[in-house]
Amino acid sequence: MAATASAPASPDRKPDTAARPAPRPAAPAPLTGGRLIIGTIALSLATFMNVLDSSIANVSIPAISGDLGVAPNQGTWVITSFAVANAISVPLTGWLTTRFGAVRLFITSILLFVLSSWLCGVAPNLEVLLAARILQGAVAGPMIPLSQSLLLSSYPPQKSTMALALWGMTTLVAPIMGPLLGGWISDNMTWPWIFYINIPVGLMAAYATWVIYRERETPTKLLPIDRIGLALLVIWVGSMQLMLDKGKELDWFHSTEIVVLTLVAVVGFLFFLIWESYEKHPIVDISLFKGRNFSAGVVAISVAYGLFFGNLVILPLWLQTIVGYTATDAGIVMAPVGIFAILLSPVIGRNLPRMDARWVATTAFITFGIVSLMRAGFTTQVDTRTLMIPTLIQGAAMAMFFIPLTSIILSGQPPEKIPAASGLSNFVRITFGAIGASISTTVWENRSALHHARLVEKVNPYDTAYLDQLNHLMQMGMSQTQATGVIERNLSLQASMLGANDIFWISGVLFFVLIGFVWLTKPAKGGGGGGADAAAGAH
Structure with missing residues (x-):
């Protein structure tokens, strides 16, 4: 047979067969030209929509609570319900992909996300809104890891880091745009539009994905749940x-x-x-943690993301409660973080195959640490320029953070395990983000109370500085009660400022500590090669 004569892996060639693993289904050829561009945009749009929706409702809670006639603390369940359902469904990605196929599952997730977004917008009461948010979070789970694995399959292995760079840009910009866009919509339109904007974006992404990827469905297998x-x-x-x-x-x-x-x-x-x-x-492939690159990489990216997300929650609150910014102004001050992230991500992606991904990640952690320590020196009189400098620098660190660590985590994984590996790593990262946000706000409150107690100790009738300030305010026409109230307000602001400084200082130190986990990983061939390069052994 001609096939036997020309194929080096013929079953008749026993030595070759013994030396090779069991054959896998051939991976589809990489996309090229316009199909590659459209496919990349479609997958990125779906990711952007998903990540945006996890943060866009945060600044709209007062508007939602007021409109539905519930207390603001009840309104926070709009965020919680999405987060719980999303966290549970993300690690199911591997099993669902094996059962239904990556393309079919991805498009179904997008369409159900669009439907649930519409249900959120038309919800007449909190109960219906929470049910729609639970559905939205549940169907959103597979979208991020599947967009990652489909994008990697669209590019040749040597360009997989560029694929990760393009994918990473959406995950970097969306959390910044969420509060800014949500605040603007709440101020200038009505809160249901924070959900309605998903409908055209989702429909376009689903249609483009179906056109480009319908012939690239992954193999399915009927597995018991x-x-x-x-x-x-x-x-x-x-x-x-x-x-x-x-x-x-x-x-x-x-x-x-x-x-x-x-x-x-x-x-x-x-x-x-x-x-x-x-x-x-x-339901979750725990054996993935046996790989050194996967386990150490997941710890590094997850703890760092927890610190990053915790600071992302603290910063706008700090700007609004201490510095006196409006919600929109706080969003504008934080927006420049995306400038260097967008500009540098393609550069990092293009050059990462020629570099050791561990050095790139180390540079990111050092930069994150420096930025946090810079913020630890802020005062209540901080000006906009001083606020902008670390924010701009942080964008560069973000470009060097997600791409190399994702590349390290997925390196060496066979193609059929990439959805499970991506889903599990994203699940751990999202979980640590929730932990980071909760711990940051709690520590900030506790440290602020401690600093307030220490400052109040010095405020007594025998302290000359206090008496001078009190007399100065009373000479300006204030009563003693009013003057005391002003001093108390200033003490509270100063205590909150010192509490925020503590958070930034702790974050800076921990970023430096995390460098050790980066160097527990092994260098993958070609600087990481991404998950697409199954030959880059990470175990």
């Missing part, structure tokens, strides 16, 4: 998310409810780990 693993996942993730969201409101471990939720989360997590380690068809 791990019902016990899924139940344990829902229990421990749901309990943990509720504990994080309600902790500050209920005074943390002074509340029986928080203690119970914490115990349920911890015990559920331990049972989940044990079950998934021995289950034949696990």
Whole structure:
């Protein structure tokens, strides 16, 4: 047979067969030309829409709560419900992809996301809105990891870092645009439009994805669902998310409810780990953590993202409550972080194959650390220029953060495991983001209270500086009560400023510590080569 004569991997050639692993289905050829451009834009749009929706509602909670006639703390469930459902569904990506196919699952997720966005916009009360947000979070789970794996399959292995760079730009810019766009829509339109804007974007992304990728469906296999693993996942993730969201409101471990939720989360997590380690068809592939690059890379990117996201929550609150900025102005001050992120991401992606990804990630952590320490020196009189400088520098660090670490995490994974690896790493990263936001706000409040107590100790009738300030204010026409109130207000602002400085200082130190985890990974061939290069052994 001609095929036998020309194919080096023929079954008749025993030595070759013995030396090679079992054959996998041939991966589709990389896209080229216009199809590559359209495919990249479609996948990036879907990712942008998803990430944007996780933060766009944050600044709209007062408007939503007022319109639906509920308290603002009840309105925060609009954020919580999405986060819980999203966190649970992300690690299911691997199983769902194997069962239904990556392209089919991705397009279905987009269309259901559009439908749930419309349901959010037309919701007549909080109960319907929460149900729609739960659906929205659940169907959004597979979109980010699948967009990542489909994009990697669209590019040749040597250009996979460029694919990750283009993909990373959307995940970098969307969290910054979310509060800015949400605030503008709430101020100038009505809050349902923060959900309606997803409809045209989602429909365009779904149609373009179907046109480009419908012939590139991944192989499917009928696997039994791990019902016990899924139940344990829902229990421990749901309990943990509720504990994080309600902790500050209920005074943390002074509340029986928080203690119970914490115990349920911890015990559920331990049972989940044990079950998934021995289950034949696990809902989450825990074995991925046996790879050094995957485990160390996930720790580095997740803890760093937790610090980054925690600061992202603190910064706008700090600007509005201490510096006196409006919500829109705070968003404008933070927006420049995307400038260098967008400009440098393609440069990093193009050159990463010729560099050691660990050095690029190290540079990012050093830059993040320096930026945090710069912010730790802010005062209540900080000017806009001083605010902008670290924000601009941080954009450069973001460009060097996601791309090399994602490349390290996915390097060496066979193509069929990339959706599971991407889903699991994104799940851990998202979880640490929620943890970081909760811890940051709690530590800020506690440190501010501590600084306030220390400052108040010095305010007494025997302190000359206090008496001078009191007399100065009374000479300006204030009563003693008014003057005392002004001094108390200034003390509170100063205490909050010092508390925020503590958060920034702690973050800076931890960024430097995380460099050690980067160097626990092995260098992958071609600077990481991304997950598309299965030959770049990471185990």
